Amino acid sequence: xxxxxxxxxxxxxxxxxxxxxxxxxxxxxxxxxxxxxxxxxxxxxxxxxxxxxxxxxxxxxxxxxxxxxxxxxxxxxxxxxxxxxxxxxxxxxxxxxxxxxxxxxxxxxxxxxxxxxxxxxxxxxxxxxxxxxxxxxxxxxxxxxxxxxxxxxxxxxxxxxxxxxxxxxxxxxxxxxxxxxxxxxxxxxxxxxxxxxxxxxxxxxxxxxxxxxxxxxxxxxxxxxxxxxxxxxxxxxxxxxxxxxxxxxxxxxxxxxxxxxxxxxxxxxx
Amino acid sequence: xxxxxxxxxxxxxxxxxxxxxxxxxxxxxxxxxxxxxxxxxxxxxxxxxxxxxxxxxxxxxxxxxxxxxxxxxxxxxxxxxxxxxxxxxxxxxxxxxxxxxxxxxxxxxxxxxxxxxxxxxxxxxxxxxxxxxxxxxxxxxxxxxxxxxxxxxxxxxxxxxxxxxxxxxxxxxxxxxxxxxxxxxxxxxxxxxxxxxxxxxxxxxxxxxxxxxxxxxxxxxxxxxxxxxxxxxxxxxxxxxxxxxxxxxxxxxxxxxxxxxxxxxxxxxxxxxxxxxxxxxxxxxxxxxxxxxxxxxxxxxxxxxxxxxxxxxxxxxxxxxxxxxxxxxxxxxxxxxxxxxxxxxxxxxxxxxxxxxxxx
Numbered sequence: 001x002x003x004x005x006x007x008x009x010x011x012x013x014x015x016x017x018x019x020x021x022x023x024x025x026x027x028x029x030x031x032x033x034x035x036x037x038x039x040x041x042x043x044x045x046x047x048x049x050x051x052x053x054x055x056x057x058x059x060x061x062x063x064x065x066x067x068x069x070x071x072x073x074x075x076x077x078x079x080x081x082x083x084x085x086x087x088x089x090x091x092x093x094x095x096x097x098x099x100x101x102x103x104x105x106x107x108x109x110x111x112x113x114x115x116x117x118x119x120x121x122x123x124x125x126x127x128x129x130x131x132x133x134x135x136x137x138x139x140x141x142x143x144x145x146x147x148x149x150x151x152x153x154x155x156x157x158x159x160x161x162x163x164x165x166x167x168x169x170x171x172x173x174x175x176x177x178x179x180x181x182x183x184x185x186x187x188x189x190x191x192x193x194x195x196x197x198x199x200x201x202x203x204x205x206x207x208x209x210x211x212x213x214x215x216x217x218x219x220x221x222x223x224x225x226x227x228x229x230x231x232x233x234x235x236x237x238x239x240x241x242x243x244x245x246x247x248x249x250x251x252x253x254x255x256x257x258x259x260x261x262x263x264x265x266x267x268x269x270x
Numbered sequence: 271x272x273x274x275x276x277x278x279x280x281x282x283x284x285x286x287x288x289x290x291x292x293x294x295x296x297x298x299x300x301x302x303x304x305x306x307x308x309x310x311x312x313x314x315x316x317x318x319x320x321x322x323x324x325x326x327x328x329x330x331x332x333x334x335x336x337x338x339x340x341x342x343x344x345x346x347x348x349x350x351x352x353x354x355x356x357x358x359x360x361x362x363x364x365x366x367x368x369x370x371x372x373x374x375x376x377x378x379x380x381x382x383x384x385x386x387x388x389x390x391x392x393x394x395x396x397x398x399x400x401x402x403x404x405x406x407x408x409x410x411x412x413x414x415x416x417x418x419x420x421x422x423x424x425x426x427x428x429x430x431x432x433x434x435x436x437x438x439x440x441x442x443x444x445x446x447x448x449x450x451x452x453x454x455x456x457x458x459x460x461x462x463x464x465x466x467x468x469x470x471x472x473x474x475x476x477x478x479x480x481x482x483x484x485x486x487x488x489x490x491x492x493x494x495x496x497x498x499x500x501x502x503x504x505x506x507x508x509x510x511x512x513x514x515x516x517x518x519x520x521x522x523x524x525x526x527x528x529x530x531x532x533x534x535x536x537x538x539x540x541x542x543x544x545x546x547x548x549x550x551x552x553x554x555x556x557x558x559x560x561x562x563x564x565x566x567x568x569x570x571x572x573x574x575x576x577x578x579x580x581x582x583x584x585x586x587x588x589x590x591x592x593x594x595x596x597x598x599x600x601x602x603x604x605x606x607x608x609x610x611x612x613x614x615x616x617x618x619x620x621x622x623x624x625x626x627x628x629x630x
Contacts, residue, residue, distance in 0.1 A: 065536055067532050067536060086538060088536070089536065092529050096529040096532070096533040098533070098548070099628055100551035100552070100626070101547075101628070102628075109537050110537040110538060113538040141628040143628070
């Protein structure tokens with residue numbers, strides 16, 4: 001496993017996770033969700049984590065976000081030069097945008113929590129809304145817009161917060177196939193422009209290969225790191241990259257290892 | 271009924287065009303209407319209507335429903351709202367009409383079930399009458415306000431307002447409602463957020479919740495220096511509302527999707543911001559559902575308290591007219607209670623739209 005710095009010049013690691021383990025106590029003894037998981041993510045790197053359901057990838061992301069306790073091991077997100085910036089912002093699978101706030105207030109939420117004034121935070125929110133073509137919907141409430149639009153709002157809520165690290169937990173998982181492709185394309189475009197450090201959890205191999213600099217494959221419960229794939233497709237990428245033979249090779253290579261894990265996970269669940 | 275309604279409506283086997291199916295509906299409506307008349311007429315004629323009254327009423331109701339369903343199919347889409355409104359108001363009107371009719375015909379005892387017109391007349395009489403003995407009137411004779419104001423200024427207006435039964439009841443309900451719901455919501459939020467407090471209080475609250483509040487009224491009276499004053503009445507309303515709102519708010523807070531709490535935390539909300547931006551708005555739909563129920567409970571409690579011990583109030587006059595065997599005015603009192611319920615519910619709905627603009 002070649003876990004360290006990706007191809008090209010070695011960059012300073014932004015996220016350092018060492019021997020992270022997560023166990024849940026139950027009456028029948030403790031269950032290990034994640035076992036001895038280590039990961040370095042370089043500044044400006046896009047890392048995708050794939051694995052069968054129940055492999056602890058979402059748990060890991062929540063631990064990165066500080067939303068869940070770590071049983072043992074360490075996780076560190078190195079702050080940048082600007083101490084006012086939040087360390088991480090999460091894009092949740094179920095959108096998690098607040099139904100009681102209008103679209104623009106949702107986008108400005110993180111800024112508001114940090115005490116940024118009304119005018120400034122609304123300017124920032126408007127900039128992002130325009131950027132994903134939601135300018136017209138600023139004053140709508142979430143129940144008035146479609147699923148794809150909701151997830152756009154959720155994504156730009158994180159981007160408007162301008163975090164050191166963007167953590168995305170299957171952000172496109174709940175969308176239909178066509179909306180998904182559109183949003184993948186949009187994500188690529190925004191990422192090429194911002195070059196944020198991203199940890200991206202997904203079920204979809206296509207998505208992982210299309211978006212990621214690196215794809216981490218995890219095993220079924222308990223979650224362990226199984227393999228790492230460097231995705232050496234040229235940037236900037238677009239959805240067309242999916243039609244190249246290289247893409248298919250990567251995809252087949254990952255599926256080769258993943259399929260046996262998926263079957264094992266299905267057997268575990270029975 | 272069987273004879274007429276069972277007659278098969280001629281049905282052609284080939285697919286029926288739209289106009290033809292409408293014609294069939296029209297025919298069916300006529301037949302069904304005839305069936306209602308025939309059914310009741312035959313029963314009345316044989317002298318069996320009264321022993322079989324419930325069956326006759328049930329069968330007539332079913333036939334009316336069948337007629338209305340066919341009518342509904344014939345209504346064009348743009349008239350749909352009007353049709354639904356007509357059903358919603360027309361059916362109760364029909365029931366009242368039948369009530370009126372059967373009371374006048376002596377089918378039901380008009381002493382205990384006076385016809386609606388007499389109830390309305392009673393209501394009118396109560397509205398305009400000033401009871402010199404108890405110094406009260408139903409709504410406080412607002413038409414005298416200019417005169418009293420000219421004579422005594424605001425003090426005169428106050429005299430008029432304080433003689434009103436309706437205002438007495440409304441103010442007890444509203445004050446009790448506010449005094450009960452605000453602390454109830456606060457405690458409910460605390461119990462929803464903090465497991466320790468919840469475990470300590472939950473069982474006790476469930477126990478008090480099922481206790482009829484009227485049963486603790488005597489104890490509540492003892493707390494106050496003036497046991498017959500407004501204090502105990504308001505407190506017992508507040509208590510009922512408080513318990514309900516605590517339980518409901520707690521359920522509302524606990525029902526907030528975990529992902530919103532995670533999002534709030536991840537985006538840097540501190541304790542107070544969490545409350546204001548995530549927990550309270552997240553629980554708001556359940557809180558308002560609770561307020562709606564609490565309003566009904568508050569009305570029940572205040573009316574029964576006024577039945578029991580009051581010199582003024584809608585519950586008091588309702589009970590008073592029952593005691594003096596004046597059923598018209600007793601019904602009129604009940605009518606006022608219902609109207610109060612409707613008005614207060616509308617107020618609450620207005621408040622809900624103001625507070626929760628995200629729900630359309």
